[in-house]
Amino acid sequence: MTRDPASVDTDVAQLPLDLRLRDASRFVEYHAEANRIARDTVESLGRNAGLSQPQVYLHGPGATGKTHLLQAACHVAHERGDRAAYLPLAELATAPPAAVLDGLERAGLVALDDLAAVVGSPAWDEALFGLLNRLRDAGCRVLLAAPEPPDDMGATLPDLSSRLGWGPVFRLEPPEEEDLRRILVDRARRRGLEMPDAVAAYVLRHQRRDVAALLALLERLDLAALAEQRRLTIPFVRDQLARSAAD
Template sequence: MTFQACHQLALDLAFPDELRLEGFYRSPQHAEAFAAVSNLAAGTAAAQNLYLWGAAGTGKTHLLVAAARQASERVWAPYLDLLELSASTPAGAPDQWLAGLERAGLLCLDRMEAVTGDRAWEEALFHLYNRLQLQGGSLLMAGRQAPGASAWALPDWGSRANWGLVLQLPSLQDADRLAILQMRARARGLELPREVGEFLLQRCPRDIQSLNRMLDQLDRAALAASRRLTIPFVRSVLRF
């Protein structure tokens, strides 16, 4: 696969429609990160580089995809998943696959941990960073560790990754998960009573992707049966 084919694939991936800024749940602890991403997407940020870090399931990918979607209304704003990209890149050739990305108005690089410690990738990112800065573009990155605590192989890249604004996304609590479920249920035209949401959280996997799949299943069942979401109905659909 050529770089251009992979590059276009990265831009054309079909993400769930809910991965937009208006669909991001934000507690008071998320407010600073949400505002920073929104400003970057709108082109009004004071700092042109932003690094989000936090555990899996804290909303990093949601914010990066949403920022790319929002910014694409005014500039070229590619989103790249470095885990997927690095897995399909020939050894020693990341610079070829990153060529041309300095033309982006906003470049979103997700799952930075996938290339941490890989000197070839870090060198390619270092040079891309410098080219992007010269072109006046912005960079939004996300990883599981803070850039200053990551085991980079190239100190020069480590210092670049740590420039700009660095913000942690907090881990979700059950109250957050319940609020996310209720918000996404409303987006589907469903009402999820608190007691039903708590019932689900006690019995379902607690990661957001699993909860979303469960909500999709309930949505289809409720529509087919013309039923509200009640504990007995949920029991019958999910076979608890």
């Protein structure tokens, strides 16, 4: 469960984890034009901007930004003074469901990530069914994320599938080349680096087009540029990619 800065009461759940939101998980950092409507809807939910259905379900393959959007909504909720809880269920699946979920209706926003890690377990399905009912009765906003749409999650309770789809359901698409270029340039800027468009284009031609892989490469380039006091140029990046391939 998220602690300070975006937290619920410490007695909401007793877990041996201190799970924090990534600072870079902000709406301004999310670049995927194909997912603009989903992004805007999640931001409206985070801001409590009067959506008719206070629940949003995101699904799609990895590296489409589901976690990013859930955490960005929690950041926004916190900035408004709301209590927000972000739960990566893949990391919490071995805990008793009650220890994870009980008391969450006291939060203004609850974001449940990695639903596929627990849905299909009878104990978890019962607990999630009860939680979603409590959250709706309490007027909480709810964000849900999984690889599959609600009906394909394999829930042991048919009523859970219907509750997972209570609000808008969006499929997120992978970022396109221009989206990836903007991600690289913006993240480099956050690190105090200037990445010219030509360098970003070179990276995209020679590196796997996966957000996680690109950001891992950017971290290596940042460390190497600092150690060698170099700027991000095509020759420098070419040399770093060659060194990585040789390792």
